[in-house]
Amino acid sequence: MELRTLKYFLAVVQEGSITNASRRLHVTQPTLSRQLANLEDELGRQLLARSRSGVEPTQYGAMLADYAETIVDLADKAESDIKPPTKAVAGSVRIASGETGAMRFLSQAMIRVRKKYPQVDFHIHSGTSFDLMDGMVRGQYDFMLECELQPHAEMNVLELPEPDVWGVIVRGDDPLARLGGVRPRDLAGRDLIISRQGKLVGSLLDWLGDAVGRLNVVATYTLMMNAKWLVRSGYGIALGFDGLITPGGSDGLVFVPLEPRVESKHGLLWRKTLPTRQAQAFLDELAW
DSSP states (O other), X not given: OOHHHHHHHHHHHHHTOHHHHHHHHTOOHHHHHHHHHHHHHHHTSOOEXXXXXXXXXXXXXXXXXXXXXXXXXXXXXXXXXXXXXXXXXXXXXXXXXXXXXXXXXXXXHHHHHHHHOTTXXXXXXXXXXXXXXXXXXXXXXXXXXXXXXXXXXXXXXXXXXXOEEEEEEEETTSGGGGOSSBOGGGGTTOEEEEEHHHHHSHHHHHHHGGGXXXXXXXXXXXXXXXXXXXXXXXXXXXXXXXXXXXXXXXXXXXXXXXXXXXXXXXXXXXXXXXXXXXXXXXXXXXXX
């Protein structure tokens, strides 16, 4: 498989149309169709299902699209990292991050970089630290904001100045909403929606203690937006960080901190290799 062919295939999947993809790629439709047919012949699988409304990936096409997105992104990053630098600082900085209010510290550095170097842009990849770490190790990202910071002897680590506080997100009419703090016993018999991040790390598990074996976990989430919809609909109550819902907001949700207080420290990770000029510019602007 050639990188160019994977880019062609990915464009068709993203556009949902060979016509639109050919315009985007500036190639003729027959050329694009021929490249796709050759790719299907090479892999021995039908990758695209064609209909009057356009095209959509088959089971194997969706699988290839996931690989293609990673491969193309890595190829673009490799080119950006290796090509001789121009006089101006320019290019992309890729940051992987969990969903946390700690992003505000990084955003201030991003603003300062953009003021100095308008040709630098940023790409934020969201998910749990557990899910993002593989891409970080493989060089897919320049930096990673790790929630619940762990030791990393093989990477540079910069601890962020403020931890996140754990709590329970409930509807305003829930009895827990009237409490000043939630203890493990208050979760007995409740349907819980737990972050995949929180389910794997120490601080929350230490707080739960022996109660962890009696939890009724009915769902896990990676991003709070989906968990909020589940809580709002009455599916359950969610464990999450403070600051991810708006107090007194229109969704009617309430954050109640855990008692005793449970905090998670976060940190910024980057590899012990020579950073790109734009990544170094970002590092230079980190200050708090």
